[in-house]
Amino acid sequence: MSSPVLMSPSVLNADLSRLREEVERIAAVSDLIHLDVMDGHFVPNLTFGLTVIEPLLRDERFRSDCHLMIDDPDRWAPEYARAGAYSVTFHIEAARDAAKLCSDLRSHGARAGVAVKPGSNLDEVAALCVLWKLLLCCVAQAIQHARFSRSMFSELWGGKDRRHCIA
Numbered sequence: 001m002s003s004p005v006l007m008s009p010s011v012l013n014a015d016l017s018r019l020r021e022e023v024e025r026i027a028a029v030s031d032l033i034h035l036d037v038m039d040g041h042f043v044p045n046l047t048f049g050l051t052v053i054e055p056l057l058r059d060e061r062f063r064s065d066c067h068l069m070i071d072d073p074d075r076w077a078p079e080y081a082r083a084g085a086y087s088v089t090f091h092i093e094a095a096r097d098a099a100k101l102c103s104d105l106r107s108h109g110a111r112a113g114v115a116v117k118p119g120s121n122l123d124e125v126a127a128l129c130v131l132w133k134l135l136l137c138c139v140a141q142a143i144q145h146a147r148f149s150r151s152m153f154s155e156l157w158g159g160k161d162r163r164h165c166i167a
Contacts, residue, residue, distance in 0.1 A: 081110035089113030
């Protein structure tokens with residue numbers, strides 16, 4: 001079974017003082033708007049949180065994927081789902097109970113995604129069974145203009161067929 005490829009550009013480098021305009025500009029040619037939420041703890045950078053992006057999440061013209069690079073996604077991720085995120089992606093290392101978090105996200109109408117980086121336990125991800133998305137972080141996290149790292153991709157994927165992880 002093959003999954004469709006979706007276009008999901010990040011607004012990380014957008015002019016945040018004109019965020020709505022920037023999102024409107026790319027929404028017509030995108031399947032999802034990728035919102036990189038960073039808390040300055042899980043990753044060193046700080047971007048924006050729920051208060052800033054909630055109006056975008058509530059706007060039905062945009063389907064948003066919130067990529068949470070934050071501590072305590074168990075606490076915060078369901079809030080993004082309740083606010084209207086189409087999908088919420090969290091880092092497996094940051095979650096206390098990833099299976100429960102996936103269930104909580106789905107119960108609030110969002111799709112659950114998991115992000116992994118080199119060193120992540122892919123067996124833990126596979127045990128979650130039903131995910132909407134598996135995000136392979138193949139760049140240095142939270143670094144703007146970071147280059148794709150083929151070695152990170154190889155380490156994460158390991159040449160194995162991981163399609164069983166994705167629904």
